[in-house]
Structure formats: C-alpha cells, structure tokens
Amino acid sequence: MAIKHLFIGVVVGWSVLVIALVALVWASGGAHKDVAVGQHRRYESFHLADELRQSSDDLTRLVRAYVATGDPRYRQYFYEVVAIRNGESPRPQRYERSYWDLVGRDGTRPTEQGEAKSLEDRMRELQFTDHEFELLQQAREKSDALATVEEDAMQAVNGVFRDEEGNFTVQAAPNQHLAMQLVYNDRYHRAKAEIMRTINEFIDHVDKRTSDEVMASLDRERFYLYLSWPLGGLAVLVSLALFGLIAKYGVVPLRRLRAAVVEFSDGKYHRRPQGDRAAFSEVQDLARSFDSMSDVIVRDIDHRKKVGRELEVAKNSAEAAYRKVKEDLEAAAKIQHALLPSNMPVLKGYKFAFAYQPCEELGGDTLNVFPLDEDRVGVYLLDVSGHGVQAALLASTLSHVMSPMRSDDSVLWQRDVDGGYTLAPPRLVAQRLNVRFPINMETVQYFTIHYGVLNVREGSYRFISAGHPGPRLVSASGDCRTLDAMGPGIGLIEGAKFEEGEAQLERGDRVLFFSDGVLEAANSDGELYQDAQLQRCVKRLRKHGLKDCLRALIVDVVAWSDGEQEDDVSVVAIEVTGDSG
Known part of the structure; x- marks a missing residue:
C-alpha cells in the first residue's frame, strides 16, 4: 500500500464527510434563523392583531367620553385613532402600549411620532394570509358601520343631524x-360584540398560523441536528481506522528503520535494514535507499580520512607560511619603528617630544623632528590612508623622501644661483610631494601631511597642513587655538594650491601636532573625541612634562574609544621653554 493512495482516499473521504457536515451545519443554521424570524414575526403579528382590537376599544371609549362630557379633545382623539389606523397620520412610537391613557389633558404626547402606515400595509409586510385579510375586512366593515352610529352620537352633542340624504x-x-x-x-x-368576535377569530387564526410556522422551523432544525450525529460518529470511526493503518504500515516499520539508523550512527556500518513487506511502499523504498546510502557513506568516510591527512599536511604548510609572514611583519614593524626619530633635537630654549601607537603591527603614520641647519628645525607628521602593509610601505618611502639630506632629488631643498642649496618653503614642499605622489586609483591610496619649519632664533614657525588636522597652539595660560593652513591631501588634486601659515611662538607655548586618529576616535555611543575633548585633556595636562603629556593624551584617546583603537595615533609636540641651556 502506498501512502499516496491512502492519502488520496483519506482526503476524498474526509472531504465528503466535511462537506456533508458543513451542509448540515449550514442548513441547521438556516433553520435556526427561520425560527428566530418566525418568532419575531409571530410577536409582531400578535401585536398588530391586538392593535386592531385595541383601536376598536379606543374608539368606543373616546366616543362615549365625548357624548358624556362634550369635551372636544375626545372627539379629536377619536378621529386621530381612525387616521392612524388608516395610515393617514403618523403612528406614534410604542403605540401598542396604553398610549391614549397617557395623553395629558393639555394634549402632551408620551412618545414621539413615527412613520405613517396603515394597519393593512403593516400586515402585508408580515405576509398575512388572504383569509386573515378577509377577516380583517369583515371587522373593518362592521367597525365602519359602528363608526357611523358613533359619528351620529358626536354630531348630536353639537346639535347637528343628518338630512334625508344622510348628510x-x-x-x-x-x-x-x-x-x-x-x-x-x-x-x-351587539354591533360592538360582532366586531370583537370577528377580531378574536382573526387573532386566533394569526396565532395558530405563526405558531405552526415556528414549530415547523424547530422541527427542521432538530432534524438537521439529529442527522449530524451519525455523520460525526462515522468521522470518529474513520479516524480510528486511519490511526490503525498508519500505526501498522507506517509507525512500526519506521521504528525498525530508526533502530538501524541509530546502530549505523554508532559506527555499526554492517547494519543493512531490508524493506518490510508490512509497510507502506514509500517506507520500503526508504529502507532500500538507506542501504545504498550506507555503502556511499562508508566510501565517503574512507575518502574523508584521506582528505583529512592531506589537509593536515596543508595545515602544517600554512602554519609554517603564517609564521614566516608573521616574522616578516614583525621585522617590518621593527624597521618602521626604526624610522621614527630615536633622539629629539637638543636646542637651547626648546623641547621636542613624540608619541606613536599604531592600531596594527604596521601603521600608516610616520613622523620626524630633525635639524635643517643651525637656526631651523623641520617637523612633519603624515598619515597614509588605510592600514597594513601597503600603508606601511608608502609611509616608509615618505620617511626617506622627507630626509633632510641636501640633494637635487630632495623635496626639502632647492638649488640657488650660487650652486648651493637653500631651504624650500613649506608650500613648495607640498607642491613637490603632490606631483611626485599622485593618488593610486587601484588602491585609492593617498596621504595627508603637516610639515613646518621652526626658526629657533626668531621663534617663528612656518607650516602647511595638506588635508591634515591643524596643530594646536597651547599658551602658558592654557588657552588653546588651532593653526590653520588650507590645502587638500597629497595626490588628490593635480596642480593643487597649498596655503602656508605662520605663527610666532612665545615662552611657555606648546605646539601639538597629531594625526586624525586622535580627533576621530569614537566611543561606544558613536561620539568623536574632537576639539572639546582634546582641549579638555590638554588643559588638564598643561603642567605635566612634555613627554608625560603626550603619553597621557594617547591613554585618554584610547580610553575614550573603550580600548577599540581603529586608527593609528601619532602626536608630536614642541615646547618653548626659554631656558638658556
């Protein structure tokens, strides 16, 4: 037996049962609705029939009140009852109650006016039978005849009588x-009794008819309900039979197959389950497929062992290569650190210091402070875009290019008319670097640089900041200002112009140069270090020694970024001490 065939049979059988049950529920619901509608119609029909009787009583009571008292209100109410019954005047709301008993002496009405509709029209809406309308017509004719007598009585009270023609x-x-x-x-x-007898017959007929309609709807509802019970029982039997089939031909064979799978997962690859005849055909196919899969897995395990041995060899080779690369990177990092200044220039009245902390083994920042001649000192700090080997190689190359050695290839010196060398202004140095190092479009690699020349004799400092953060001049009083010199990063714009700035340094002044790794350090909330934090830290550290100040600044920047340093951090500082030696 196939699960597919069983499934199709179950779907068809259940569909028939469900459709039958839904049809019965729908029919039962319709019958229940008919019961509710019939009960409502019976209620409304009874009220209409009773209203006919009530209106006849109201007319008798009102005419007798009028002839007894002569009060014109009763005559008005008499004609109003007739008009309401005939649909000529609006029918008051809740008129079926004791309406006229509640009308005040001043004509105050207990309820609002409703729609004008005759008693006959309302009965047609409730689908009264022809026989009932015949009874209604008989009562109406007898009531009209009695109304003639009542009209004569009311006119006699006013002294008006009929002539020979009845007017x-x-x-x-x-x-x-x-x-x-x-x-x-x-x-x-006697005339009044005849009217009431006809009305009573009318009411009895309406009561019997509506009662029969309600009972018929109730019988139909019970029939559909009783019919749904055997169908529900049949559904239960079908469910039990289906459960038995699934247990015998599906669950038991699958348990045997599962036991074989468990043994196979424990390494007992000899286990080969065979197809169980007392099972669904799909389960038999699954058992045979498992048998075939076992052979494939055994072969695959042997192959994986072989590949594992090959991977182990490859892993050992990769680890050896990694160690070699790591050793090379460590050697390159040592070389890069060796390019940093080992000793700061020692000049009367000035102190120099730097601090450097790369975010990786190899960084893209490099810096130097070096004497140019007896009166001038060169300072540069550059930042190559990116990190790693490429950035470190370019940074190392630039440290050689920025060498103070005098030669025709130097970017810091230029030939004079006497054949000697004169110091090139910082603006010209930036232009030469911009020509020599255009941006690499494959790696999108460029660099920013701050380069300046300090005249120790005059205390002046001339500089350029090509795309680099401007240095901060901190006075002895703690005031901090930025030294600006506009210019793009080196290599970004062909033929770029660079502004050259100049500052006059006084005793106690400190000039701090730093890479963008300081200002752009971000904390866990995404807030950058920026000027506010820098000035706060610099003012706090103003009384510290120059080297201690730089170390503390880097510690503060790393702490701000929660120890997650994402860029190289470099800082250089000049302090004007004014000391004589």
Whole structure:
C-alpha cells in the first residue's frame, strides 16, 4: 500500500464527510434563523392583531367620553385613532402600549411620532394570509358601520343631524340624551360584540398560523441536528481506522528503520535494514535507499580520512607560511619603528617630544623632528590612508623622501644661483610631494601631511597642513587655538594650491601636532573625541612634562574609544621653554 493512495482516499473521504457536515451545519443554521424570524414575526403579528382590537376599544371609549362630557379633545382623539389606523397620520412610537391613557389633558404626547402606515400595509409586510385579510375586512366593515352610529352620537352633542340624504346639514338644539342612547343601547352593544368576535377569530387564526410556522422551523432544525450525529460518529470511526493503518504500515516499520539508523550512527556500518513487506511502499523504498546510502557513506568516510591527512599536511604548510609572514611583519614593524626619530633635537630654549601607537603591527603614520641647519628645525607628521602593509610601505618611502639630506632629488631643498642649496618653503614642499605622489586609483591610496619649519632664533614657525588636522597652539595660560593652513591631501588634486601659515611662538607655548586618529576616535555611543575633548585633556595636562603629556593624551584617546583603537595615533609636540641651556 502506498501512502499516496491512502492519502488520496483519506482526503476524498474526509472531504465528503466535511462537506456533508458543513451542509448540515449550514442548513441547521438556516433553520435556526427561520425560527428566530418566525418568532419575531409571530410577536409582531400578535401585536398588530391586538392593535386592531385595541383601536376598536379606543374608539368606543373616546366616543362615549365625548357624548358624556362634550369635551372636544375626545372627539379629536377619536378621529386621530381612525387616521392612524388608516395610515393617514403618523403612528406614534410604542403605540401598542396604553398610549391614549397617557395623553395629558393639555394634549402632551408620551412618545414621539413615527412613520405613517396603515394597519393593512403593516400586515402585508408580515405576509398575512388572504383569509386573515378577509377577516380583517369583515371587522373593518362592521367597525365602519359602528363608526357611523358613533359619528351620529358626536354630531348630536353639537346639535347637528343628518338630512334625508344622510348628510349633516340639519341644525337643532344639542341632544346629549340621544347621543347617550346611541352609544349605550343594545344595538350598539351587539354591533360592538360582532366586531370583537370577528377580531378574536382573526387573532386566533394569526396565532395558530405563526405558531405552526415556528414549530415547523424547530422541527427542521432538530432534524438537521439529529442527522449530524451519525455523520460525526462515522468521522470518529474513520479516524480510528486511519490511526490503525498508519500505526501498522507506517509507525512500526519506521521504528525498525530508526533502530538501524541509530546502530549505523554508532559506527555499526554492517547494519543493512531490508524493506518490510508490512509497510507502506514509500517506507520500503526508504529502507532500500538507506542501504545504498550506507555503502556511499562508508566510501565517503574512507575518502574523508584521506582528505583529512592531506589537509593536515596543508595545515602544517600554512602554519609554517603564517609564521614566516608573521616574522616578516614583525621585522617590518621593527624597521618602521626604526624610522621614527630615536633622539629629539637638543636646542637651547626648546623641547621636542613624540608619541606613536599604531592600531596594527604596521601603521600608516610616520613622523620626524630633525635639524635643517643651525637656526631651523623641520617637523612633519603624515598619515597614509588605510592600514597594513601597503600603508606601511608608502609611509616608509615618505620617511626617506622627507630626509633632510641636501640633494637635487630632495623635496626639502632647492638649488640657488650660487650652486648651493637653500631651504624650500613649506608650500613648495607640498607642491613637490603632490606631483611626485599622485593618488593610486587601484588602491585609492593617498596621504595627508603637516610639515613646518621652526626658526629657533626668531621663534617663528612656518607650516602647511595638506588635508591634515591643524596643530594646536597651547599658551602658558592654557588657552588653546588651532593653526590653520588650507590645502587638500597629497595626490588628490593635480596642480593643487597649498596655503602656508605662520605663527610666532612665545615662552611657555606648546605646539601639538597629531594625526586624525586622535580627533576621530569614537566611543561606544558613536561620539568623536574632537576639539572639546582634546582641549579638555590638554588643559588638564598643561603642567605635566612634555613627554608625560603626550603619553597621557594617547591613554585618554584610547580610553575614550573603550580600548577599540581603529586608527593609528601619532602626536608630536614642541615646547618653548626659554631656558638658556
């Protein structure tokens, strides 16, 4: 037996049962709705029939009140009852209650007016039968005949009587006694009883008809409900039979197959489950497929062992290569650190210091402070874009290019007319670097640089900042300002112009140069270090020694970024001490 065939049979069988049950529920719901509608119609029909009786009683009561008192209100109410019943006047809301008993002496009405609709029209909406309308018509004709007597009685109270043609044209003295006889004699009572007898017959017929309709709907609802019970029982039997089939042909064989899989997972590859005849055909196919898969897995395990041995050899080779690369990187880092100044120039009245902390083994920052001649000292700090080997190689190359050695290839010196060398202004140095090192479009590699010349005799400092953060001049009082010199990064713009700045240094002044790794250090909230934090730290460290100040600044920057340094951090400082030796 195939699961597919069983599934199709179950789907078809269940679909038939579900459709039948849904149809029964739908039919039962319809019957229940008919019961509710029938009960409502029975309620409304009873009220309409009772309203016909009530209106007849109201007319009798009002005409008798009028002939007894002569109060014109009762005559007005009499004609209003007739008009409401005929649909000529709006029917008050909740009119079926004791409406006229609640009308005040001043004509105050207990409820608001509703829609004008005759009693016959309302009965047609409730689908009264033809026989019921015949009874209604009989009651109406008898009521109209009685209304003629009631009209004569009310006119007699006013002294108006009928002529020979039946019209009220004869004027005479009011005759209340005659009016009282007309509405209280035996003839009036017999006519009233005939009307009530017809109305009672009408009410009995309506009550029986609506009761039969409600009972028919209830019987139909019970029939559908009783019919759903055997279908529900059949659904339970089908479910039990299906459970038995699945357990016998599906669950038990799958348990045997699972036991074989568990043994196989424990390394017992000899286990080969065979197809169980007392099982679904798909389960038998699964068992045979598992048998075939076992052979494939055994072969794959042998192959993986072989590949594992090859990978072990490759891993050992890779680790050896990694160690070699690491050793090379460590050697390159030592070389790069060797390019940094080992000793700061010792000049009367000045102190120099630097601090450097790369974010990787190889950094893209490099710096130097070096004497140019007896009166001038060169300072540069450059930052190559990116990190790693490429940035370190360019930084190392630039440290050689920025060598103070005098030669025709030097960017710091230029030939004079006497054949000697004169110091090139910082602006010209930036232009030469911009020509020699255009941006590499493959690696998008360029660099920024701050380069300046300090005249120790005059205390002046001339500089350029090509895309680099401007240095900060911190006075002895702690005031901090930025030394600006506009210019793009080196190599970004062909033929770029660079502004040359100049500052006059006084005793106690400190000039701090730093890479963008200081200002752009970010904390866990994404806030950058920037000028506010820098000035706060510099003012706090103003009284520290120059070297201690730089070390503390780097510690503060790393702490700000929660120890997650993302860029190289380099700082150079000049302090004007004014000492004589």
